[in-house]
Amino acid sequence: MPVYEQHRQDPATQQRMNMAQAAARNWHQNHAGNITRSSGSALITIPVVVHVLYKDASQNISDQQIQSQIAVLNQDYRRLNADTSNTVSIFDTIAADAQIEFCLAGLDPQGNPTNGITRTSTAGGQFLGYFSPFFEDAKYDSLGGKNAWPTDQYLNIWVCELFPGLLGYAQFPGDAAASDGVVVTYTAFGTMGTVTAPSTLGRTTTHEVGHWLGLYHIWGDDNDCTTGSDSVYDTPNATSASQSDCQVARNSCSNEDPWWGSIDPTDNVQNYMDYSNDSCMNMFTLGQKARMLSFLYGDPRRLALFTSPAGCAAVGVQEPFSYDRYFSLYPNPSNGQITVSYFGTWNSAMQVEVIDATGRIAQTYQANAYNYTLDLSGLAKGIYTLRFIGEGGAAAKRVVIQ
Numbered sequence: 001m002p003v004y005e006q007h008r009q010d011p012a013t014q015q016r017m018n019m020a021q022a023a024a025r026n027w028h029q030n031h032a033g034n035i036t037r038s039s040g041s042a043l044i045t046i047p048v049v050v051h052v053l054y055k056d057a058s059q060n061i062s063d064q065q066i067q068s069q070i071a072v073l074n075q076d077y078r079r080l081n082a083d084t085s086n087t088v089s090i091f092d093t094i095a096a097d098a099q100i101e102f103c104l105a106g107l108d109p110q111g112n113p114t115n116g117i118t119r120t121s122t123a124g125g126q127f128l129g130y131f132s133p134f135f136e137d138a139k140y141d142s143l144g145g146k147n148a149w150p151t152d153q154y155l156n157i158w159v160c161e162l163f164p165g166l167l168g169y170a171q172f173p174g175d176a177a178a179s180d181g182v183v184v185t186y187t188a189f190g191t192m193g194t195v196t197a198p199s200t201l202g203r204t205t206t207h208e209v210g211h212w213l214g215l216y217h218i219w220g221d222d223n224d225c226t227t228g229s230d231s232v233y234d235t236p237n238a239t240s241a242s243q244s245d246c247q248v249a250r251n252s253c254s255n256e257d258p259w260w261g262s263i264d265p266t267d268n269v270q271n272y273m274d275y276s277n278d279s280c281m282n283m284f285t286l287g288q289k290a291r292m293l294s295f296l297y298g299d300p301r302r303l304a305l306f307t308s309p310a311g312c313a314a315v316g317v318q319e320p321f322s323y324d325r326y327f328s329l330y331p332n333p334s335n336g337q338i339t340v341s342y343f344g345t346w347n348s349a350m351q352v353e354v355i356d357a358t359g360r361i362a363q364t365y366q367a368n369a370y371n372y373t374l375d376l377s378g379l380a381k382g383i384y385t386l387r388f389i390g391e392g393g394a395a396a397k398r399v400v401i402q
């Protein structure tokens, strides 16, 4: 938050952030009513680049550790995490599948194949050798860090040694392009290798990516029940951050959004946007889902990610049931005539849904050929997601009709 306050002193940044907020509000007004636990949006896949900054070999975390973090993001944002059964009942009914997925990028900014990971040996940052949000030093070659890959094509995640006591920080939508992304300390990234208790389940990154998608802390960053708000109707008010003891019975405020009616809910300490320990947090709410989607569709830089050329690296980080890498679509963008190629093996015909940018299914068909020409020329110009649903799995591909 202090970094955010510092950035918004720049009038151009403040104006861009206001525009992102306004665009998100506009999208929200038109779409929030359609958002439910597991629908309301087409599945979105965000290409990720992880920049590892290491001062010694122990900080040069393994590919496997990085992949373990991508897996956590996919579980948490799809509500496929193993600990959903811990969610207290009052919140289980409003816990959301955000319909957002992540993959390590398959192409670098020059169009060359990549595993979505960069590695930079460094002497460290500007604060006693630690990287710091106040210097933004992780994000620039010239300060001992690594320049971002284009932030309208990639979610940039820097992993490095942050100054002591700080697990991670993030930038909100609309803020400066060059520093857009999230930074996480190497001892709280992924679920193996260098992680240390209690940050061993990858939830720091889930939390920071939540900020990157426009979410605020659920207690409103104040010390009372009235001053601040996270601008989300279904996350109860709270006086302060969770005290890391997972007190699910805590009820620090009784003035709640009218959406709750006569119910005075407990604090949602299991929310990813509280300061609870990894083992406690396990959910986003439907209201938070709507807010994240609002920024994804409303902020130009986030919306551009939908048509990023970065693709996904073909490594074992996909969900086991994802067929994504078995499909290619050509040409893309197109005039609506698209050659679809499938490289897998058929168990049964695939059901295919053509989903428009608002999440509406515009067309469906059955597919059981390895190569065929799909005719979408009857649809309006725009961005569509093709969702291929087969036996035990699914794939999602974006196409642009011009």
Ligand SMILES: [Ca+2]
Pocket: 218, 229, 230, 231, 232, 233, 234, 235, 236, 237
């Ligand atoms: Ca709230």
Ligand SMILES: [Ca+2]
Pocket: 219, 220, 221, 222, 223, 224, 225, 226, 227, 228, 229, 237, 238, 239, 240
């Ligand atoms: Ca508060």
Ligand SMILES: [Ca+2]
Pocket: 236, 237, 251, 252, 253, 254, 255, 256, 264, 265, 266, 267
């Ligand atoms: Ca309450």
Ligand SMILES: [Zn+2]
Pocket: 207, 211, 217
């Ligand atoms: Zn935070």
